[in-house]
Amino acid sequence: AQSVTQPDIHITVSEGASLELRCNYSYGATPYLFWYVQSPGQGLQLLLKYFSGDTLVQGIKGFEAEFKRSQSSFNLRKPSVHWSDAAEYFCAVGPYSTLTFGKGTMLLVSP
Amino acid sequence: GAGVSQSPRYKVAKRGQDVALRCDPISGHVSLFWYQQALGQGPEFLTYFQNEAQLDKSGLPSDRFFAERPEGSVSTLKIQRTQQEDSAVYLCASSLRETEAFFGQGTRLTVV
Secondary structure, three states: OOEEEOOOOEEEEEOOOOEEEOOEEEOOOOOOEEEEEEOOOOOEEEEEEEOOOOOEEEOHHHOEEEEEHHHOEEEEEEOOOOHHHOEEEEEEEOOHHHOEEOOOEEEEEEO | OOOOEEEOOEEEEOOOOOEEEEEEOOOOOOEEEEEEEOOOOOOEEEEEEEOOEEEEOOOOOOOOEEEEOOOOOOEEEEEOOOOHHHOEEEEEEEEOOOOOOEEOOOEEEEEO
16 A cells, blocks of 8 residues: 655754655656645645656656665755745645645745 | 636525535636635545546545536535534645646635
């Protein structure tokens, strides 16, 4: 069965500092991997996705993620965090038709 | 429309009441999904349609949950005899075949 682990429930980062959110997955084949962001009271917005090819994936809002098959990881990174990035972030693994989500990481941005 | 639209945004139901949640997908999107998000949790898969065909309903938690998409566009998720554990945000998403899913803002269901 597929599963996703996001080990950090909350992370606080200073504005302007770099960010890395961790995601580990379990999946029997080559996975489809996604990162979504959810602001309070809003739906999920796709940040980036990995299907195949280059293991470093660029997304919207300056985010990137790296697929590491040997570590079963798909960590999300951003070089400089903005206050507007404060939200909850979800990692998900495919197939696309039945995504399994992690429990999320809440990002807090301090001034 | 411009995005996935869900209605109502908020629903309060008395225990035992039936509810119907509506999802209008992005025009032309073939695939439609329903997810349930409990407080403090990630979304959990409920069911998946391709056009009007319900291809996977393995995530529906009980036979009180029923989803339909009769004309391959609008979908309705129905919950019969609601119970407190049904309280959650119900998210609908649509996609163009095997591409990323676009999510609506969800319906927050509170059962009292």
